Amino acid sequence: MDFSLVLVLLTAAMAAIWALDVLWLKPRREASAIASGEAAQEPALVEFSRSFLPIVIVVLLIRSFAYEPFRIPSSSMMPTLRVGDFIFVSKFSYGLRLPVLNTKVLSTGEPERGDVAVFRLPSDPGTNYIKRVVGLPGDVVSMRNKQLWINGEPVPSALLGETVEIECGGFWFDAQVGVETLGDHSHQVFLSEQRDRPSPFLDRPVPPGQYLVMGDNRDCSRDGRIIGYIPESSMVGRAVRIWMNWDAESKRPLWHRIGDPIE
Missing domain, CATH: 2.10.109.10 (Umud Fragment, subunit A)
Incomplete structure (x- = not known):
């Protein structure tokens, strides 16, 4: 298994999920929450991607360019x-x-x-x-x-x-x-x-x-x-x-x- 390839694909997937949420899903979710008067709930997958993307990027950079x-x-x-x-x-x-x-x-x-x-x-x-x-x-x-x-x-x-x-x-x-x-x-x-x-x-x-x-x-x-x-x-x-x-x-x-x- 090429671990570098896994890290690159994981980084790309998390970044795509986060970008999709920021550009499209989050505005629709917040608009729906305002209309219903309820708090907007961030999907678990989006929260996971947003939280762990910086960690995966750091690991990828260290492993690829340092040690x-x-x-x-x-x-x-x-x-x-x-x-x-x-x-x-x-x-x-x-x-x-x-x-x-x-x-x-x-x-x-x-x-x-x-x-x-x-x-x-x-x-x-x-x-x-x-x-x-x-x-x-x-x-x-x-x-x-x-x-x-x-x-x-x-x-x-x-x-x-x-x-x-x-x-x-x-x-x-x-x-x-x-x-x-x-x-x-x-x-x-x-x-x-x-x-x-x-x-x-x-x-x-x-x-x-x-x-x-x-x-x-x-x-x-x-x-x-x-x-x-x-x-x-x-x-x-x-x-x-x-x-x-x-x-x-x-x-x-x-x-x-x-x-x-x-x-």
């Missing part, structure tokens, strides 16, 4: 983000776009290397993904023995000497914890002993106006190595903060994650 909430459904961005995290995404980081139409009306910035970005899947625009931007237009991105390379230079990284057991596609495997620095962003990654996956989107320049993205859980992520480059027009916004967490295993919030910035 939009998302829920993390998979482990592809672990350990940065985990299943059960609810996050805020800054919609104005990559430009203001009209709701539903997604047409950019104001340029306020571009994705930067290292950003955790939400984007619409090019093959299915109704599906949102969240990954880390690793390649900007013109970059040549490579993976060599679990090491990320950009434009012929290795990305600063190091293993922390810690191993964790993670689940991927119904299988469990051990992964080493590493730390990686992309631009101004330092973040942890999970690296297994699996071989680097081949991809037709690596070792070649990222096309103009497009980006290459990867999950921090490098060997358990359906990312740019599979789905290809992400056009700028598909970018939704930059993930900025965890506002809520609900752990499915313990059936309770993980309080220490709430309020954490997303790096």
